[in-house]
Amino acid sequence: MKKILVLFFSIVLVGNVLAATDEADIDKNQVEKLKEKVEQQTKKLKDKLEKVVAGFVKEVTDQGFILEDAGEIKVDGQLTRYFKITRGRLTEIERKDFEKGDYIFAVGPELEGGINVLEVYKDERYRTLSGIVVEVDNEESFLRVLTELKTEKIVEVKRNTRKLILTENNFEFERTRFSKIKENDYIIFVYRQEAGEEKKRISAYKILIIPQELIEGLRAEKLK
Amino acid sequence: MKKEKLFAALFGAIVGLILAVIVLSRTDSKVSLSLKEEVKSPAKRSNISPTVSPIKGIKVLSPLDNSIVRENRVKLVFEVPKDSLVVVASPVFEKAVFTKEEKVEIEVELSLGENRIKIYSYPTDPTLVNLEREIVVYYLERKV
16 A cells, blocks of 8 residues: 555645656656656666466466465456466466466556566476485486485486586585485585475476585585 | 745645654565564574575575566675575575675675575684575565
């Protein structure tokens, strides 16, 4: 409500300035400066007012979308625009291009507890988890990991998985091979999440290995 | 008469700006307060990560969670225990630093759309547990 008030005052302000300039012989530079300031403030306010609601599509309805965990979002038949993000590129699509299971996020100004959806983006949802490697299967190229959530994950490491290891000398990540991974190493893994129940076995998009001896070395140095 | 109109317009502008500043500062303090409460609340955090210390977690100072940015990089500012190995990771970015200070600043590259950025802290102090925190930033280009 307060934000709406702020916008209202900004609009009144522009109106005041414009009305005055029509009649009064005010220095044009002064007016331009004032207008610029008001525009800047309005732009800042607009960015602050924009909200995002994200989730997997559970159902596409006549009014909008029902999202897993985030509830219903309503779109505007005239104003809302739709986009798809693929490998860092944005393309405009239509509402009929959305279906159950898509990951979307909706953007728009906050309105009475919800948002007035102006843009809907179809994107991919990635999840990052960490843990400790408890088993390395060299034959099938997977890792058994005890995660930060105290759950177990089977992390498939494929040819196209980015495999990086932290070096001790300069704390830089460099490319590595699956065979370099050992039990008790720390691992951070990124994977593409899909709608529905979380799976135990996932295919890693990227893995970061922090060798156990690196952490132990740092801790031993601290105790000296 | 012209002067009076000029004064009226300027007076309107000043009053409008003062009110905008007051309302915005109140909103900001509320947002930062709710952020602090979220960080302090051990019950909430423990649902996300059982490894997070109930005493102290990673405190993200900037940017706000779920914020929208218009540039393809953002300065991530956060606090972790001193003498920690810190790793920041997202699908398109990874960086590790060893910090002797609590406050850490890392410039993070973003991809178009949703960016889930994870911060991990591995303290060298054996009495402290490893910490983690996720922050979501949306990078959206300005459309014409």
